[in-house]
Each structure stands twice: as C-alpha cells, then as structure tokens.
Amino acid sequence: MGKKDALAANPVDAFRKKQRKREVEKHKKERKANKDIADMREDPQKAKEVLKRYRKDNELGRVDPKLWARIQEVALSLERPDPSPSPPPSLIIRHSLASPDPSPSPSPVAPSSAIP
DSSP states (O other): OOOOOGGGOOHHHHHHHHHHHHHHHHHHHHHHHHHHHHHHHHOHHHHHHHHHHHHHHHHTTOSOHHHHHHHHHHHHHHHSOOSSOOOOGGGOOOHHHHSOOOSOOOOOOOOGGGOO
C-alpha cells in the first residue's frame, strides 16, 4: 500500500475540509467579538478604542451586520447615563409586605353549639 496522493484526494473530503476551515474561522471571529464586547463593558477607555476599530471595519464592509448591531447596542448603553441607580436588593420593600392586607378580616362568630 502506498501513500495517498494529495492531488487525488476524495472531492467530498476536500469539500468538508474547506467547510470546516471556514467554520473554524467564523467561530474565531465570533469569540474575538464577544471578548471585545466584554472588554467594552468593563473599561470605558478600551471601549472607545474597540468601537473606533469596529467603525473603521464597518465602513470597509468587514463587520457582520448582526455583530455590528450588538456593538452599537453596547456602545449606546455605555453612552447613556443610568437614569436612576436602583437600591440594593436588601433595601427593596415589596408592596405586599409593606402594607396590611386590604381584604376585610372575618368577624368573629360564636359557634352554634354555644347558643342556649
């Protein structure tokens, strides 16, 4: 048995290999984008740099539209100030615990056996 000739490879295998290579490249880009988005949320200075780079790539048509939408969403949330900081969960008082039960309590009734 001799070695298989690289040029005489099965066309189906060659197609699958190309497909897998494209898939790996796509996932690599997605992981990098997810990491960039996480960095944007952590560090405002780095967010400006990442956003600038993605804007440049978007103008050149190198950014996936779905990814660009996510980046824009994160950028808008970073630019917008928080309207009102929410209190810590330990300070939140639920309405049902803060006010008495609005339903009327039943009036006490004497048992029928107690009547002479």
